Amino acid sequence: MIDTVHVSQQGAWGRTVLNRADLALPHLGVVVDYPVLTTAINQQLEQAGVNVRWDTRVTAVKSLHHYATVSTSGPEGEDWLTCRLVVLAEGGALADTLPGVKRLVHDYRQSAVLATITTEKPHDGVAYERFSHQGPFALLPHGDGFMLVWTRSHDDAQTLQTLDDAAVIAQLQQAFGDRQGKIVSVGPRAVFPLALRQVNRVVSGRVVLIGNAAQTMHPVAAQGLNLGLRDAIGLTDALVGVPDVRRTARSGRLCCRAQGG
Numbered sequence: 001m002i003d004t005v006h007v008s009q010q011g012a013w014g015r016t017v018l019n020r021a022d023l024a025l026p027h028l029g030v031v032v033d034y035p036v037l038t039t040a041i042n043q044q045l046e047q048a049g050v051n052v053r054w055d056t057r058v059t060a061v062k063s064l065h066h067y068a069t070v071s072t073s074g075p076e077g078e079d080w081l082t083c084r085l086v087v088l089a090e091g092g093a094l095a096d097t098l099p100g101v102k103r104l105v106h107d108y109r110q111s112a113v114l115a116t117i118t119t120e121k122p123h124d125g126v127a128y129e130r131f132s133h134q135g136p137f138a139l140l141p142h143g144d145g146f147m148l149v150w151t152r153s154h155d156d157a158q159t160l161q162t163l164d165d166a167a168v169i170a171q172l173q174q175a176f177g178d179r180q181g182k183i184v185s186v187g188p189r190a191v192f193p194l195a196l197r198q199v200n201r202v203v204s205g206r207v208v209l210i211g212n213a214a215q216t217m218h219p220v221a222a223q224g225l226n227l228g229l230r231d232a233i234g235l236t237d238a239l240v241g242v243p244d245v246r247r248t249a250r251s252g253r254l255c256c257r258a259q260g261g
């Protein structure tokens, strides 16, 4: 749980501290492991009777006048189906194939470096956002330590991945200071190249885009998942009472999930 957010800039005086009490909120945020989230979602899908095709990749989506077609490739081989509405939430690769949809891409020329760290002092529910000389980073309370998300140049990110742990700890300690005492350990580093991606429209015929398929943003905002949830809620509200969807719901709802998804 995040109860306090501490924002500071390396080499500058001052800081901003936000507390849950200031905003009369139970918490300012929650750090959730991806498998915990997907397990909860999968349970809900099962309870709702949604037919999930596991390990099935969508290879093409086409929108016709009254229907959309979805081509799939999975353990049972190649298949295709028709439906009245496709909700595309696969991160965005198929968006470019839809008529009228253009993806605007801004390459940040940066990567995010992710790693778990432990520190001498307990986190006490404090999340840090620090604008360091090498790039902004967040330290998010996670288990007994923190999850580090550090925005760096692509070259720096590759270097951090291969440097030994002691050298990474030294860099981070210098950039962060000693608010949490000594940084005791750092886990393996994962690197994600970053880009802003936004589509000019989120509807193309019988296909609607949500989540990262509609917008992918810089993780320093920590808003991507939140916006995806907003999209899902907004779409659900918009579809309540739509006759087409009621007919589709009676004949079954289908969800395709690629491996690891």
Ligand SMILES: Cc1cc2nc3c(=O)[nH]c(=O)nc-3n(C[C@H](O)[C@H](O)[C@H](O)COP(=O)(O)OP(=O)(O)OC[C@H]3O[C@@H](n4cnc5c(N)ncnc54)[C@H](O)[C@@H]3O)c2cc1C
Binding pocket: 056, 057, 058, 059, 089, 090, 091, 093, 112, 114, 149, 192, 210, 211, 212, 213, 219, 221, 222, 223, 224, 225, 226, 227, 228, 256, 257, 258, 259, 260, 261
């Ligand atoms: C370093 C980093 C830190 C972040 N921190 C935060 C944060 O603090 N708060 C926050 O709100 N957001 C954060 N985000 C953003 C958040 O992770 C994304 O916005 C969110 O994961 C988007 O979810 P999504 O389901 O739309 O897309 P994705 O997470 O991209 O999921 C798409 C799914 O579709 C599957 N798939 C892809 N192609 C196909 C296909 N052809 N057929 C079938 N399945 C397919 C994939 O396997 C995957 O499971 C962060 C992102 C990064 C990179």
